Amino acid sequence: MKDFIIIGHKAVTGTFSLNDLPGAAGRMDILCRCVNAALFLSHDLRRDVRVFLVLKGEPSPPKLICFDGSAVRYLSPDERSAASLIKKALEKNAQDFWTESTPGVSVRKGDLDILLKELDxxxxxLREDGEDIRKKNFGEALGPLFLLGDHLGLTEDEERIVAGYNPEIISVGPLSLHADHCIVLLHNEMDRK
Known part of the structure; x- marks a missing residue:
């Protein structure tokens, strides 16, 4: 199982309009594109992938949402479809444990540190100053866990939390890319190995 964690610093944790994902929903569009990049193939889904979203926006942060490629249903390859499933998950009463909102989509209270401990x-x-992806053999590792920030990157506190886990820091290239593009490049590297 390949896991992806994407942090959404402004992504709302309450109800939002599907008509304004970049604005009123706190850049939810970024997270939706990441879900699609991680899970979709041309005519299928990657069944061996889970996507964890860390939502840190108002009104009740933080919350975690998981998309499990082996079980997800009702997901189409567009931002609005993923946003609709996120919205349904946020309508659930999030607890300190995972609660399924729709098949393959779950929600819980929690932040990055809780998620990293749980996934173990x-x-x-992924960071721009990391070692070149092509010099690494992570594709051979059982169940890699990739961590990406949103358009704001990671905060100093988040950097400290992650550093406590002694991560491998990699880069997918010399230019700054969108998180969803990084995910596509990661999949491409692993598919080739």
């Missing part, structure tokens, strides 16, 4: 895997942190 070696972290591969």
């Amino acid at each position: 895997k070696k972290i591969i942190y």
Whole structure:
């Protein structure tokens, strides 16, 4: 199982309009594109992938949402479809444990540190100053865990939390890319190995 964690610093944790994902929903569009990049193939889904979203926006942060490629239903390859499933998950009464909102989509209260402890895997942190992806053999590792920030990157506190897990820091290239593009490049590298 390949896991992806994407942090949404402004992504709302309450109800939001599907008509304004970049604005009123706190850049939910970024998270939706990441879900699609991580899970979709041309005519299928990657069944061996889970996507964890860390939502840190108002009104009740933080919350975690998980998309499990082996079980997800009702997901189409567009931002609005993923946003609709996120919205349904946020309508659930989030607890300190995972609660399924729709098949393959679950929600819980929690932040990055709780999620990293729960997953208990070696972290591969994508950062522009990391080692070139092509010099690494992470694709051979059982169940890699990739961590990506949103358009704001990670905060100093988040950097400290991640550093406590002794992550591998990698880069997918010399230019700054969108998180969803990084995910596509990661999949491409692993598919080739």
